[in-house]
Amino acid sequence: MVRLALQTSDWIRVDPWESEQAQWMETVKVLRHHHSELLRSLPQKEGWDQGKAVSPVPTAVPELKLLCGADVLKTFQTPDLWKDEHIREIVEKFGLVCVSRVGHNPKDYISGSPILQRYQHNIHLVREPVQNEISATYIRRALGQGLSVKYLLPDPVIAYIKDHNLYSKDDSWKGTGAQNSEGETS
Numbered sequence: 001m002v003r004l005a006l007q008t009s010d011w012i013r014v015d016p017w018e019s020e021q022a023q024w025m026e027t028v029k030v031l032r033h034h035h036s037e038l039l040r041s042l043p044q045k046e047g048w049d050q051g052k053a054v055s056p057v058p059t060a061v062p063e064l065k066l067l068c069g070a071d072v073l074k075t076f077q078t079p080d081l082w083k084d085e086h087i088r089e090i091v092e093k094f095g096l097v098c099v100s101r102v103g104h105n106p107k108d109y110i111s112g113s114p115i116l117q118r119y120q121h122n123i124h125l126v127r128e129p130v131q132n133e134i135s136a137t138y139i140r141r142a143l144g145q146g147l148s149v150k151y152l153l154p155d156p157v158i159a160y161i162k163d164h165n166l167y168s169k170d171d172s173w174k175g176t177g178a179q180n181s182e183g184e185t186s
Helices: 027-041 070-075 084-094 106-111 114-118 136-144 155-163
Strands: 044-049 052-058 066-069 096-099 123-126
Touching (some): 027 084, 066 070, 070 096, 070 106, 084 096, 084 114, 106 114, 106 123
Parallel strands (some): 066 096, 096 123
Antiparallel strands (some): 044 052
16 A cells, blocks of 8 residues: 555655564564665775775774654553553664654653663654644544545545455554544543
């Protein structure tokens, strides 16, 4: 679906590695993989030290960061959902770019976590100039309730979801906290 959504982009590319894995992968493992691939893809330049060859040294090293919404940052507080050592590695080694969401206060989430506080210099908070409450969770819930997502997703992605019967009432995926027509939360 991501490949379909980005087929008109000339500056974003899709790497299928995570989706090709036989089982679900922890976020930190995905970041480790992509960081390793990024380092491996850098051009190496030979160095010389007083006439002796020095092992290849990479040129400038780009940074890899986890992009997430403030709703995901809040899940770092959920007991038994994230391992503390994974949170630490993510924010220390990689860092976060956290996009604001209505109803979420990422500064509170950071101040409420000793790990996030310690590495807050590596957490970049982004406020959208125009509030946009469209998220993957919102899209899945809307589809699960039989609502239209036209104009929220590219048409090829909507067609793929429909063709594969994803996120529908009949699909085995069930969004958490979705409300039914009576306003009750399931």
